[in-house]
Amino acid sequence: MEDLPPPLLLEILSRLGDSEDLARCRVASKTLNSIARDIRSVNLQCSYDRYAKSRSPLTSSSITPFKEIFIKLISELEIVESVSMGVEKPLRYEAYDDMEDEEADLYLSDENFSMEWLPKVCGGLKSISISDFWVQSCWRRSDVLSLISSHCLNLSELDVKNAWLSVDGLNPMPKLTNLTLEFIRLDDEDLNKINESFPSLQVLNLIGVGGLKEPRIHLMHLKTCQCIVSNAPNSLAIIAPNLVKLKLICVKPKLLVIETPLLSDLHLSLETAGNFKVKGLHDLRRLHLESTDLRNLLVTFPFGKTVKNLTVVSTRWEVPVGVTKSTFELMLNVFPNVSSLTLAPGAWSEFETYPGQVGLESRLQMKGLKKITAYLTVNDIEMTISTIFSILENCTKLSDMALLIHRDVVSNVTNSLISRCMAHCSRVRWKWGLWKDETKDAWISDGI
Known part of the structure; x- marks a missing residue:
């Protein structure tokens, strides 16, 4: 391998996903060690x-502290353009009650630790x-955001997970375009303060952010946004004149x-909204609606005529007493120009079991x-087949039917x-395919 041209060796080393693998290569070869300094x-x-061994009395003395390894790795590079550090998923989501740990060796957003490495590499x-x-x-409340904003003037992407962040001393970062807080x-x-300090954001992901009321x-420049609110806010507002894609999951605002x-792709999931105000979605083409109160959400949704691709998920599909139209009929009224429709289990079952439903009006x-x-x-195969045939008779241009059958349905009924x-x-x-817990399995049959 050492006989390969240096640019090719550098390309190979740059593709190693884990810097510990890179460190092993450097130890194994003087040539690789020399070239590795150009990794960015x-x-x-x-x-x-690693965490378990660091806590064990039998092995802790032989485990090099994680922060120490990181500092050594980063100090040996000439120019650093990208830094990614953290704990792997099996450790990341351990509950506090299951694993109390008052140490700070894996407190990675610690400002003291950040000051050890950040000023040395911040330029690139x-x-x-x-x-x-x-x-x-x-x-532990961290000031890492203010440190990053003070030193990293060319930063374009920032991703912070599992932390309690302070915005005290946060400086404007006009070059930051991508921000993820999870x-x-x-x-x-x-x-x-984040709205004010990151005015050029084009991609914003707020996932499971707690404490917001x-x-x-x-x-103004946001184009893609994912907002998953972990609590039940009193109100939630998204004002972004250039936004084209939005995924919004909240409870009962x-x-x-x-x-x-300019929104063209909307994924909206909520139990219910007391007051739902939407302004001018005249370019909306793709829509995913999920709600326990789907019927009322459909009635209040004012911009359905432009939607071409529609997914409907009802997490509570009982038919209310006294209704005159099924959810499917409401969809036909609100979204008359849909060309592709996905019906999740609740939405399909509501249509299938609607009292007196024998067909769609022309x-x-x-x-x-x-x-x-x-x-x-498929609780009743005759009812399921009748529903499918009704759709085929009334939707005359329908050319593709992808039907996923629950895995618990016996094979002779499926066949x-x-x-x-x-x-x-x-x-x-x-x-044809199989599903369970709304997860697609392998497709089992294709045919014309």
């Missing part, structure tokens, strides 16, 4: 096995990812405001519908359903 990234993850840094050890970080403790005023995202006129035809993907439970459907309609391209 550090990726070091603490495994559960473009990307930082810190995945902290929640057991050690959850009760399982972070923040307050509303902290989020407001009235979160407000107001970013009393007020939900979405002002995103005026409710989805004339442009070409593809349906549905998750079936009967497949054979009868394929024999009934030859114009449709059929695709």
Whole structure:
């Protein structure tokens, strides 16, 4: 291997996913050790096995501290453009009650530790990812954001997980375009400070951020946003004139405001919204709706005519007493131009068991519908088949049916359903699969 040209060796070493593997290569070869100094990234993850050995009286003395390894690795590089450090997933999500640890050896957002390495490499840094050890970080408030904003003037991507962050002393970072905060403790005023300090953000991921009561995202250049709120906020507002893709998961906000006129892809999941305000989604093409109150959400959704790709998930599909239309009929009214429709188990079951439902009225035809993907439970095969045939008769341009049958359905029922459907309609391209817990398994059959 040492006979290979240096540029090729450098390319090979750069592709090693773990910096510990790189360290082993450096020890094994003087040539590799020399070339490795030109590597521009550090990726070091603490495994559960390493953590366990560091706590064992029998092996702790032989384990080099994680922070010490990181400092040594980064100090041996000429230029550093990317830093990624953290704990691996089996260790990252250990509950505090299961693993009390008052040490700070894996408190990676510690400002004292950050000051050991950050000022030395900050000039070339473009990307930082810190995945902290929640057991050690959850009760220590970190000033790492202010340190990063003070030193890393060319940073474009920042990812921090499992930490309690302070925004005290946070400076503007006009070059930062990508920000991910996952399982972070923040307050509303902290989020407001982030809006002000990162004005150029194009990608924002707020995942499981706790402590927010009235979160407000107001970013002029934002294009992609994922917001998963772990608590039940009083209100939630997203104001982003250039946003095109939004994934929003929250519980029961009393007020939900979405002002995103260029939005084309929306994933919305909530139990219910007391007051749902949406302004001008005239470019919306792809929509995923998930709710325990799906019927009311459909009724209040005002911008359905532009949607071409629709996924509907109902987490509570009982039909309320006194309703005059099924959820499927409501969808046909609100989204008349859909060409691709996915019905999750709850949504399909509500339509299938709707009292008195024998067919769709001709005026409710989805004339442009070409593809349906549905998750079936098949409690009554005759009812399931009747529902499928009703859809085929009323959606005359339908050409693709991808039907996933629950794994608990006995094989002879599954086989009967497949054979009868394929024999009934030859114009449709059929695709069959299995599912459980709303997870697709391998497709089991294709046919025309």
